[in-house]
Amino acid sequence: MYKILVINPGSTSTKIAVYEDENQRLKKVIDHDVNELKKFKAVADQYEFRKNMILQFLSEEGINLHSFSAIIGRGGLLRPIPSGTYEINDRMLEELRSAKYGEHESNLGALIANELAEQIGVKAYIADPVVVDEMEDIARVSGHPFFHRKSIFHALNQKAVARSLSEKLGRNYYDLNLIVVHMGGGISIGVHKKGKVVDVNNALDGDGPFTPERSGTLPLVGFIDLCYSGKYSEGEIRKLIKGNGGLIAYLGTNDVREVVKRIKSGDKKAELVYFGLIHQIVKWIGKMSAVLNYDVDAIALTGGMAYENEFLVPQIKEKVSFIAPVYVFPGGDEEKALALAALRVIKQEEPAKMYK
Ligand SMILES: Nc1ncnc2c1ncn2[C@@H]1O[C@H](COP(=O)(O)OP(=O)(O)OP(=O)(O)O)[C@@H](O)[C@H]1O
Numbered sequence: 001m002y003k004i005l006v007i008n009p010g011s012t013s014t015k016i017a018v019y020e021d022e023n024q025r026l027k028k029v030i031d032h033d034v035n036e037l038k039k040f041k042a043v044a045d046q047y048e049f050r051k052n053m054i055l056q057f058l059s060e061e062g063i064n065l066h067s068f069s070a071i072i073g074r075g076g077l078l079r080p081i082p083s084g085t086y087e088i089n090d091r092m093l094e095e096l097r098s099a100k101y102g103e104h105e106s107n108l109g110a111l112i113a114n115e116l117a118e119q120i121g122v123k124a125y126i127a128d129p130v131v132v133d134e135m136e137d138i139a140r141v142s143g144h145p146f147f148h149r150k151s152i153f154h155a156l157n158q159k160a161v162a163r164s165l166s167e168k169l170g171r172n173y174y175d176l177n178l179i180v181v182h183m184g185g186g187i188s189i190g191v192h193k194k195g196k197v198v199d200v201n202n203a204l205d206g207d208g209p210f211t212p213e214r215s216g217t218l219p220l221v222g223f224i225d226l227c228y229s230g231k232y233s234e235g236e237i238r239k240l241i242k243g244n245g246g247l248i249a250y251l252g253t254n255d256v257r258e259v260v261k262r263i264k265s266g267d268k269k270a271e272l273v274y275f276g277l278i279h280q281i282v283k284w285i286g287k288m289s290a291v292l293n294y295d296v297d298a299i300a301l302t303g304g305m306a307y308e309n310e311f312l313v314p315q316i317k318e319k320v321s322f323i324a325p326v327y328v329f330p331g332g333d334e335e336k337a338l339a340l341a342a343l344r345v346i347k348q349e350e351p352a353k354m355y356k
């Protein structure tokens with residue numbers, strides 16, 4: 001029996017899971033208050049904070065760190081790479097520590113997994129990091145040669161949900177055309193064309209619908225005016241795109257449950273903003289369906305927001321069901337996907353890839 005520790009730091013939460021072979025024994029989702037995270041200037045500064053929460057969880061559950069056969073963390077911003085399980089190496093660690101390709105909470109996944117694995121002398125891995133790139137060249141064309149569209153998205157959950165959906169449909173992932181909509185702290189809408197994500201919004205860099213804490217695509221000229229207004233530093237403007245945008249900017253909270261509560265108590269501003277968010281998600285589903293010539297076998301809704309059954313799931317279903325049947329995978333399958341990825345390598349069913 002192999003015991004795997006799964007570490008999944010997201011933008012609004014840290015998820016921890018313990019697997020024994022394919023079976024989940026424990027899982028904890030620690031939601032982070034937006035003000036708590038605001039104390040940290042850079043994502044890397046959250047390292048000790050998030051690591052200590054994981055160690056505290058293990059100690060509360062009476063789990064000895066030395067009992068694990070391997071540790072796997074959610075992978076972060078690296079150079080664009082193929083889908084797969086990667087053994088954590090020095091190059092990867094150096095690039096994540098220095099945020100060479102940018103800052104993201106999942107950068108901490110590999111760093112923490114590596115430190116804990118070293119302490120107990122086992123291997124550490126990441127799988128399907130946010131930089132998995134299967135985009136078709138036509139989707140990279142941005143509109144100006146200075147800019148290229150990039151594949152940065154919730155690859156791990158998108159792939160796991162796409163596989164679960166294929167299983168549910170009794171079909172092979174590589175024979176299907178799917179739209180997968182991950183709605184968490186960030187939102188990505190992926191076009192899975194016969195097993196490859198050939199187009200997706202860059203969920204991190206101001207592309208796509210707005211989200212609980214990101215602005216998504218903004219009106220460009222207004223944005224340029226703001227950049228040159230002299231009112232904001234570069235750091236503040238970056239935060240406005242990621243961290244302090246979206247629901248936080250409009251309503252002061254990134255918690256969708258809180259927004260729903262406000263709407264139900266008659267808050268019209270909350271209703272307008274939230275329904276505006278749903279409106280944008282629906283537009284992106286339509287846009288991505290066009291990439292598949294509207295030949296879509298199924299649409300999957302996932303991520304934490306897919307638990308929201310009062311407004312979000314029913315409204316999306318109402319508006320896009322004519323394109324294809326909609327299936328809901330609330331929360332997603334990220335921890336299971338990570339555990340299975342580690343197991344496939346430990347059991348030598350698949351070689352670990354090397355990040356170069
Ligand atoms: N039961 C629920 N009902 C409604 N909304 C929920 C529920 N659970 C979580 N959410 C919302 O989902 C969002 C967080 O989703 P999730 O946990 O997938 O994000 P994350 O892992 O922090 O970030 P990301 O998915 O971008 O990596 C928050 O806005 C949260 O309020």
Ligand SMILES: CCCC(=O)O
Binds near residue numbers: 152153187188204
């Ligand atoms: C870029 C994918 C992950 C996120 O949005 O946080």
